[in-house]
Amino acid sequence: MSKIFVDACFGKETPYTPVWMMRQAGRYLPEYMKVRAEAGNFLNLCHNPKMACEVTLQPVDIIGVDAAILFSDILVIPDEMGMDLEFVAGEGPKFNDPIKTEADIDKLIGGEEAASKLTYVYDTIKLIKKELAEDKALIGFTGAPWTLATYMIEGEGTKTYNICKKMMYSNPELLHKILAKVTEVVKLYMQKQIEAGIDVVQIFDSWAAAIEPSKYDEFSWKYMVEIADYLKEKFPHIPIIMFPKGIPAFLDKVYGNFDVFGVDWSTPMALAKEKLGDRYVLQGNMEPCRLYSKEETTKCVEALQNIMQGKRHIFNLGHGILPDVSVENAKHFINECHRVSKKS
Amino acid sequence: MSKIFVDACFGKETPYTPVWMMRQAGRYLPEYMKVRAEAGNFLNLCHNPKMACEVTLQPVDIIGVDAAILFSDILVIPDEMGMDLEFVAGEGPKFNDPIKTEADIDKLIGGEEAASKLTYVYDTIKLIKKELAEDKALIGFTGAPWTLATYMIEGEGTKTYNICKKMMYSNPELLHKILAKVTEVVKLYMQKQIEAGIDVVQIFDSWAAAIEPSKYDEFSWKYMVEIADYLKEKFPHIPIIMFPKGIPAFLDKVYGNFDVFGVDWSTPMALAKEKLGDRYVLQGNMEPCRLYSKEETTKCVEALQNIMQGKRHIFNLGHGILPDVSVENAKHFINECHRVSKKS
Numbered sequence: 001m002s003k004i005f006v007d008a009c010f011g012k013e014t015p016y017t018p019v020w021m022m023r024q025a026g027r028y029l030p031e032y033m034k035v036r037a038e039a040g041n042f043l044n045l046c047h048n049p050k051m052a053c054e055v056t057l058q059p060v061d062i063i064g065v066d067a068a069i070l071f072s073d074i075l076v077i078p079d080e081m082g083m084d085l086e087f088v089a090g091e092g093p094k095f096n097d098p099i100k101t102e103a104d105i106d107k108l109i110g111g112e113e114a115a116s117k118l119t120y121v122y123d124t125i126k127l128i129k130k131e132l133a134e135d136k137a138l139i140g141f142t143g144a145p146w147t148l149a150t151y152m153i154e155g156e157g158t159k160t161y162n163i164c165k166k167m168m169y170s171n172p173e174l175l176h177k178i179l180a181k182v183t184e185v186v187k188l189y190m191q192k193q194i195e196a197g198i199d200v201v202q203i204f205d206s207w208a209a210a211i212e213p214s215k216y217d218e219f220s221w222k223y224m225v226e227i228a229d230y231l232k233e234k235f236p237h238i239p240i241i242m243f244p245k246g247i248p249a250f251l252d253k254v255y256g257n258f259d260v261f262g263v264d265w266s267t268p269m270a271l272a273k274e275k276l277g278d279r280y281v282l283q284g285n286m287e288p289c290r291l292y293s294k295e296e297t298t299k300c301v302e303a304l305q306n307i308m309q310g311k312r313h314i315f316n317l318g319h320g321i322l323p324d325v326s327v328e329n330a331k332h333f334i335n336e337c338h339r340v341s342k343k344s
Numbered sequence: 345m346s347k348i349f350v351d352a353c354f355g356k357e358t359p360y361t362p363v364w365m366m367r368q369a370g371r372y373l374p375e376y377m378k379v380r381a382e383a384g385n386f387l388n389l390c391h392n393p394k395m396a397c398e399v400t401l402q403p404v405d406i407i408g409v410d411a412a413i414l415f416s417d418i419l420v421i422p423d424e425m426g427m428d429l430e431f432v433a434g435e436g437p438k439f440n441d442p443i444k445t446e447a448d449i450d451k452l453i454g455g456e457e458a459a460s461k462l463t464y465v466y467d468t469i470k471l472i473k474k475e476l477a478e479d480k481a482l483i484g485f486t487g488a489p490w491t492l493a494t495y496m497i498e499g500e501g502t503k504t505y506n507i508c509k510k511m512m513y514s515n516p517e518l519l520h521k522i523l524a525k526v527t528e529v530v531k532l533y534m535q536k537q538i539e540a541g542i543d544v545v546q547i548f549d550s551w552a553a554a555i556e557p558s559k560y561d562e563f564s565w566k567y568m569v570e571i572a573d574y575l576k577e578k579f580p581h582i583p584i585i586m587f588p589k590g591i592p593a594f595l596d597k598v599y600g601n602f603d604v605f606g607v608d609w610s611t612p613m614a615l616a617k618e619k620l621g622d623r624y625v626l627q628g629n630m631e632p633c634r635l636y637s638k639e640e641t642t643k644c645v646e647a648l649q650n651i652m653q654g655k656r657h658i659f660n661l662g663h664g665i666l667p668d669v670s671v672e673n674a675k676h677f678i679n680e681c682h683r684v685s686k687k688s
Binding site: 160161162165166168169170209212213214246248249250265266267268271287289290292293296303318322324 | 504505506509510512513514553556557558590592593594609610611612615631633634636637640647662666668
């Protein structure tokens with residue numbers, strides 16, 4: 001059975017434009033909060049295939065999205081590379097021993113050994129695939145090497161990225177060594193996600209905007225392209241979505257062997273279409289806070305449909321859904337995307 | 345005596361391209377830290393004209409910048425509107441009673457009454473003008489109404505701006521009422537700064553990037569333009585610098601009666617020149633973290649000079665200088681700007 005979401009990723013005509021939401025398996029859903037409470041903490045939920053499968057499927061059943069996205073966290077990768085991830089309540093992720101030296105990098109578990117430790121992710125995927133309706137797609141994902149490296153170097157989330165940047169400008173070789181080691185793990189991690197059953201890959205470069213335009217290719221994009229090349233050679237039938245958050249100033253420079261470009265909400269869709277629409281299917285890009293108002297949601301969905309005309313497009317938010325959005329408004333978004341794009 | 349910085353703001357030819365740095369009176373300077381410690385806390389420093397004058401002048405003497413910028417904080421405005429600003433150590437600014445309703449807005453002190461309470465700012469300006477060398481300019485500043493409103497509504501700094509956004513999308517009239525009231529105070533505040541002696545105005549829209557492109561004019565830019573119009577009519581000889589951080593995606597839409605557009609580091613200077621260079625003098629835009637490396641600083645200064653060719657340009661960083669930059673490297677930046685742009 002063909003999956004409308006996979007077809008749309010390859011730019012094929014579909015009966016309507018499919019839609020999903022970043023963070024759709026999340027805190028705005030009471031059903032998610034229930035499982036999350038049972039798990040005790042966020043990391044337990046990532047580590048438990050049965051529970052992770054359950055929350056992955058919730059938005060498909062409750063909200064009616066066209067694709068499920070694996071429930072996990074981008075930081076399981078450095079965790080299994082030996083960095084000992086902790087989620088401190090109210091503070092977010094922490095690594096107590098951030099990377100400072102070449103010796104720190106050498107100590108990290110790399111390649112096949114690290115990728116093989118993520119069995120709970122592959123087990124989750126296998127469970128989901130048993131339960132997910134055949135016409136729905138399952139998206140697997142990873143953080144971009146740069147985005148992962150920011151946490152590995154800073155030890156936590158940061159506003160200024162000053163430790164990473166100091167390394168970028170004064171010791172770029174060290175930063176490249178980290179990025180190369182993470183890239184090797186990510187390649188094998190995504191290969192194993194595909195072998196376990198995911199239908200689509202999304203690479204999240206959540207902190208793309210932390211790098212100045214003239215350095216972005218060197219420190220982030222080229223590693224994402226390397227991962228895409230590796231996967232495309234082995235699995236040409238698996239679409240790849242690239243989502244760099246916050247690079248509207250240099251869309252002209254985007255290149256590489258992937259299928260879908262994820263447009264964040266800071267980038268006008270018309271600009272993305274002009275610069276990239278011929279080369280890539282575009283995903284996005286409603287400002288997630290529009291979900292606070294049904295009227296503003298409808299206006300935005302209609303404006304996006306008007307720009308994209310139901311061609312080479314996947315509806316999504318331009319960033320993750322926020323926890324205080326109502327389930328009713330989230331459903332309204334999905335319904336409106338289907339309504340405006342349905343071919344009669 | 346003509347001030348090179350003021351001439352440059354009006355696009356006149358100058359013997360070299362002037363330079364200053366956002367946050368140049370700041371924590372990277374040991375001399376600043378000393379005064380800051382004597383003041384006890386940040387707000388005391390803003391309230392004390394003698395100390396505020398001293399730290400304003402430090403970077404002129406120590407680093408050699410071409411303009412001083414008044415030492416103050418954008419949040420003194422809502423503070424004097426009656427919102428009771430607090431700086432909690434390690435957490436940043438706090439308003440304990442954020443604005444939620446129309447009644448909360450009506451309670452705020454507005455217009456002339458609020459602007460008249462900021463005497464310590466005007467006194468600081470008068471002191472600085474007595475001590476500042478005649479060929480150096482003094483920049484006064486304000487936060488944009490939108491940026492100020494984010495703190496007034498959220499009560500503190502925020503990552504998601506979800507309270508403001510909920511208001512923007514579900515109750516835009518209320519948000520406009522706040523913005524209009526703040527705009528009235530800002531107009532008179534800047535008028536009084538000019539009357540006290542500042543040579544140039546800069547309007548900081550630090551959180552411009554929090555608004556989606558299609559809503560930016562409505563909720564921020566048009567209020568900044570209103571302020572600029574008000575000031576230009578009264579004081580055409582005072583240049584106005586607009587600095588909206590993070591709007592590279594829609595530079596085409598920039599309009600209004602001001603002189604200099606401040607280019608943040610996420611916006612390639614060549615793009616800003618292409619879109620705005622004919623209409624505005626451009627200020628910026630080195631990534632502040634380049635200051636960690638003298639070599640990377642020089643490369644960037646040379647690249648900027650190469651693009652701007654010493655015409656209609658003011659050197660600056662693309663955001664504030666960080667506290668862990670060395671004084672030596674900051675001086676190197678200033679020297680390099682002068683070296684590459686000096687007309688022989």
